[in-house]
Amino acid sequence: MIIWLDPQDPFPPVERALGPASDAPGLLAASRDLSPQRLLLAYRQGIFPWYSEGQPVLWWSTDPRMVLAPAALRVSATLRKTLRRVLRDPAWEIRVDADFLAVMRACAMTPRDGQFGTWITDEIVAAYGALHRNGLAHSVETWYEGQRVGGLYGVALGRMFYGESMFAHRTDASKIALAALCAFLVGHGVTLIDCQQETDHLASLGASPIARADFLAHVRAAAAQPEIADWRFDKSVLNHWAWGNAA
Incomplete structure (x- = not known):
């Protein structure tokens, strides 16, 4: 289950990202928020955004990296x-x-x-x-x-x-x-x-x-x-x- 993040929500532990057997290995969470503050929190926790136009912001933490x-x-x-x-x-x-x-x-x-x-x-x-x-x-x-x-x-x-x-x-x-x-x-x-x-x-x-x-x-x-x-x-x-x- 992918966690939906509201603007004030912290990121979940990266260990909760989808595993290698899933269709989207490393996918951790989704949000509407892509503020600079959210980006900095992500990078300091080994998380990055990657998504396409029309999708919510998808947050990833791949393993291996x-x-x-x-x-x-x-x-x-x-x-x-x-x-x-x-x-x-x-x-x-x-x-x-x-x-x-x-x-x-x-x-x-x-x-x-x-x-x-x-x-x-x-x-x-x-x-x-x-x-x-x-x-x-x-x-x-x-x-x-x-x-x-x-x-x-x-x-x-x-x-x-x-x-x-x-x-x-x-x-x-x-x-x-x-x-x-x-x-x-x-x-x-x-x-x-x-x-x-x-x-x-x-x-x-x-x-x-x-x-x-x-x-x-x-x-x-x-x-x-x-x-x-x-x-x-x-x-x-x-x-x-x-x-x-x-x-």
Whole structure:
């Protein structure tokens, strides 16, 4: 039985989420409320929203949980060559928080194999936009010749980063943004990025599943640490990957 949450209701224990034998493994609760305050409560408890237009807000806590250690990002030989080219060519830039809402909308509008429509609704854009204005959500953007060609966004609490979505309008543009983000996070002591659900694409980048209990223990410790104060960085962070051993 899925619990319906009124605006003042706390989330139920994540152990009450639907199990692997159900039609919706990890589904925990539903609500009409998608306030920034509700989002922050969710992330601190290892819960995330995922739903489609016309549905109530559906709250999930998957077990296992897909995560990426920033230091373990899988940088292929081909991607490493691309990163070196990005570092050499002034036409390439990495911008942080240049236009957070535009990145969200680009993620929403980019077609994906096997996916029809988008879960990034206007309601989602408004809620995460509020977090961004409060310094708790960020975009990392790949620009080429003055045009935004890829990027990602997510939520940052303490020393925890929760990845939400990526897009690319040029080959490897989202991977370039992810490599920049991972290098930045390594330098600030962030050891896990929440990827939420298992996909082959995430696995190809080095993400792997861990038990929900282990994920929650990490979140409790990492999200309680001081926030990263300065989210300004440029493509020079890619030096972290450009001349290492190819994966």
